[in-house]
Amino acid sequence: xxxxxxxxxxxxxxxxxxxxxxxxxxxxxxxxxxxxxxxxxxxxxxxxxxxxxxxxxxxxxxxxxxxxxxxxxxxxxxxxxxxxxxxxxxxxxxxxxxxxxxxxxxxxxxxxxxxxxxxxxxxxxxxxxxxxxxxxxxxxxxxxxxxxxxxxxxxxxxxxxxxxxxxxxxxxxxxxxxxxxxxxxxxxxxxxxxxxxxxxxxxxxxxxxxxxxxxxxxxxxxxxxxxxxxxxxxxxxxxxxxxxxxxxxxxxxxxxxxxxxxxxxxxxxxxxxxxxxxxxxxxxxxx
Amino acid sequence: xxxxxxxxxxxxxxxxxxxxxxxxxxxxxxxxxxxxxxxxxxxxxxxxxxxxxxxxxxxxxxxxxxxxxxxxxxxxxxxxxxxxxxxxxxxxxxxxxxxxxxxxxxxxxxxxxxxxxxxxxxxxxxxxxxxxxxxxxxxxxxxxxxxxxxxxxxxxxxxxxxxxxxxxxxxxxxxxxxxxxxxxxxxxxxxxxxxxxxxxxxxxxxxxxxxxxxxxxxxxxxxxxx
Ligand SMILES: [Zn+2]
Numbered sequence: 001x002x003x004x005x006x007x008x009x010x011x012x013x014x015x016x017x018x019x020x021x022x023x024x025x026x027x028x029x030x031x032x033x034x035x036x037x038x039x040x041x042x043x044x045x046x047x048x049x050x051x052x053x054x055x056x057x058x059x060x061x062x063x064x065x066x067x068x069x070x071x072x073x074x075x076x077x078x079x080x081x082x083x084x085x086x087x088x089x090x091x092x093x094x095x096x097x098x099x100x101x102x103x104x105x106x107x108x109x110x111x112x113x114x115x116x117x118x119x120x121x122x123x124x125x126x127x128x129x130x131x132x133x134x135x136x137x138x139x140x141x142x143x144x145x146x147x148x149x150x151x152x153x154x155x156x157x158x159x160x161x162x163x164x165x166x167x168x169x170x171x172x173x174x175x176x177x178x179x180x181x182x183x184x185x186x187x188x189x190x191x192x193x194x195x196x197x198x199x200x201x202x203x204x205x206x207x208x209x210x211x212x213x214x215x216x217x218x219x220x221x222x223x224x225x226x227x228x229x230x231x232x233x234x235x236x237x238x239x240x241x242x243x244x245x246x247x248x249x250x251x252x253x254x255x256x257x258x259x260x261x262x263x264x265x266x267x268x269x270x271x272x273x274x275x276x277x278x279x280x281x282x283x284x285x286x287x
Numbered sequence: 288x289x290x291x292x293x294x295x296x297x298x299x300x301x302x303x304x305x306x307x308x309x310x311x312x313x314x315x316x317x318x319x320x321x322x323x324x325x326x327x328x329x330x331x332x333x334x335x336x337x338x339x340x341x342x343x344x345x346x347x348x349x350x351x352x353x354x355x356x357x358x359x360x361x362x363x364x365x366x367x368x369x370x371x372x373x374x375x376x377x378x379x380x381x382x383x384x385x386x387x388x389x390x391x392x393x394x395x396x397x398x399x400x401x402x403x404x405x406x407x408x409x410x411x412x413x414x415x416x417x418x419x420x421x422x423x424x425x426x427x428x429x430x431x432x433x434x435x436x437x438x439x440x441x442x443x444x445x446x447x448x449x450x451x452x453x454x455x456x457x458x459x460x461x462x463x464x465x466x467x468x469x470x471x472x473x474x475x476x477x478x479x480x481x482x483x484x485x486x487x488x489x490x491x492x493x494x495x496x497x498x499x500x501x502x503x504x505x506x507x508x509x510x511x512x513x
Contacts, residue, residue: 098437102402104402113453113459124405144364
């Protein structure tokens, strides 16, 4: 769990003046998990990114959650700082929240169950919500198992509510969704980055672990997008103790995929998915 | 233009019998390409019969009292640590609680990773000329609307009698089925559930052997002798 070292009694707070001074005196506290505002002032700007292009910079506690609505062409980098993060991601079109990540189509249409560079994250409406444009996590991702549940975590770790140190991924996704005006019915199956699963010949789901400290994955938003992220233990994590380390997020203005990108034409199914997406946005006046 | 792309009656059809004994409380044949839904009370058993063989029955399950509680492929697969559904599999909601249990199954494995076909995804998979082919997502939306359900309520489903292998490199897809005329799967309701079925109209891949045929739904109550 990510500690918050800034909390607790620091000074007298008996009067309003004291309480106000105490509250204001806390604001300069730097902890590991926090957002960086404005984003260009992030102390962890990736070496290949112009700080002025940043639109979102944050370290998400483990367990913890975040959510953001981003423009088409935003590139989002997730980093597993310690090797113990697991980013469970749900995507909704910001134009129509009924259009959202469809994990079955995301696996079926590219004829590929495992997420890696160039994999399109598809909606159920024949369009690409986002593309995995870089994978420096060795393919340790999963689209089969989803998130842990309240009842499951209570049984396994003794607690699973959002405020506990062993929070269930679904509890966190439900909160992220609520902040976007969404409810339980808007939280469909999710994809998980930084913890991998493979399917054995007999169908068994085998845990492959993570990509280690510093693993990253980059997504590009192919349309105006709301992203919900729960950073929480993976359901098949074999460790006895709950595992969730800090997750870093940097997002910057870049470009949506184009025919110049190798994944656009990698398979005919993907090409048609990008064509559908581009026409949908063209008609709405979004370039 | 009348498009059928289906066989409604044939000499090889086998409408079979319920897999689990008990008084019959529902008995319906879902015509090819149509949707259907019903509430199955706790303890009763739904037998789905693949009348013509290798006909995909796309299926969603909701708690009849709270439709926000619905089938979750991921909670189901994570709990059983296996990508396929076989006899004894527990079909779970998003919180991991049982909705139904497979209490009888006559094909090697049942699919729940292939998802439902849609007009829109058909354009990706087979080309834009397939946009006007009827699809399971249409059936889910139409049948769901009868119960107040909409697109936000559609999630990854189960495809009874469909075959979706996953190869070691992650390649997955729909191949020829392993079912046949009269093969069955039986599901016991663990609470009152709303079952929404789409008799898959797909004619661009082998999920229906390129020939949609009927599905028979029989619900029995094992607590009451036939
Ligand atoms: Zn279908």
